[in-house]
Amino acid sequence: MNQEDKIKQAAELIKKSNYIVAFTGAGISVESGIPDFRSPGGLWEKYNPNEYATYSNFLIHPEKYWTMHKELRDMVITAQPNPAHLALATLELEYGKLKVIITQNVDFLHSRAGNTKVLEIHGTTQTSRCLSCDKRFHFTEVEAFLDQGQIPPRCPQCEGLIKTNTILFGEQLPYDVMEQAREEVIAADLLIIIGSSLTVYPAAALPSLAVQTGKRILIVNREITPMDIYANVAIRGMAGIIMPKILSTLKELIN
Numbered sequence: 001m002n003q004e005d006k007i008k009q010a011a012e013l014i015k016k017s018n019y020i021v022a023f024t025g026a027g028i029s030v031e032s033g034i035p036d037f038r039s040p041g042g043l044w045e046k047y048n049p050n051e052y053a054t055y056s057n058f059l060i061h062p063e064k065y066w067t068m069h070k071e072l073r074d075m076v077i078t079a080q081p082n083p084a085h086l087a088l089a090t091l092e093l094e095y096g097k098l099k100v101i102i103t104q105n106v107d108f109l110h111s112r113a114g115n116t117k118v119l120e121i122h123g124t125t126q127t128s129r130c131l132s133c134d135k136r137f138h139f140t141e142v143e144a145f146l147d148q149g150q151i152p153p154r155c156p157q158c159e160g161l162i163k164t165n166t167i168l169f170g171e172q173l174p175y176d177v178m179e180q181a182r183e184e185v186i187a188a189d190l191l192i193i194i195g196s197s198l199t200v201y202p203a204a205a206l207p208s209l210a211v212q213t214g215k216r217i218l219i220v221n222r223e224i225t226p227m228d229i230y231a232n233v234a235i236r237g238m239a240g241i242i243m244p245k246i247l248s249t250l251k252e253l254i255n
């Protein structure tokens with residue numbers, strides 16, 4: 001089947017679905033200028049995750065994590081939601097079909113695009129907390145500490161270590177968020193998977209759950225994924241190009 005037919009099929013899937021859940025990974029943010037951590041040019045090439053991004057190392061060498069974070073922060077601050085993020089915002093805000101986004105990304109771009117319900121299963125860089133007294137900090141407060149040269153930043157209340165609410169290697173995914181994500185997948189009639197290689201567990205267990213529970217599945221990804229064979233439609237390409245095409249076809253189908 002050629003891509004045009006697949007786009008039409010994707011639009012038809014969306015048209016007949018009323019409780020859509022999206023599952024997004026690093027691929028959707030690549031087009032906003034945030035390289036996939038795992039790919040060439042990604043953060044892991046420069047910062048070995050075993051050294052810079054494990055929870056146990058964070059406790060011993062927090063300055064390493066924060067050095068890496070500064071680079072990620074610079075990318076996140078300058079990044080803008082791209083047409084794929086905006087298409088998902090349209091599916092929620094204009095069509096009322098998209099009920100929730102489950103994302104592996106920590107860049108806040110879905111919320112900035114306008115989506116109101118986003119489950120961040122790998123946490124977020126938007127907030128931080130003190131590991132000693134649990135005081136919470138907003139992004140801008142931590143930024144101020146970093147700009148004053150505090151690496152690692154320390155809690156002004158108790159001098160404890162401050163950590164972003166992202167999930168490091170060796171940390172559990174947030175149980176309540178994962179549980180909500182599972183419930184949403186079970187409630188869904190269509191799962192749209194965008195920009196995820198679907199190889200990173202436990203996150204990739206959610207698309208598997210959709211397969212097991214017989215949901216309709218649409219995949220938009222640059223590379224083939226292990227779930228393509230289970231998808232109703234799998235489109236290979238740039239999400240920022242494919243998603244707007246699907247939406248304009250949907251518009252024609254509905255009007």
Ligand SMILES: [Zn+2]
Nearest residue numbers: 130133155158
């Ligand atoms: Zn504290």
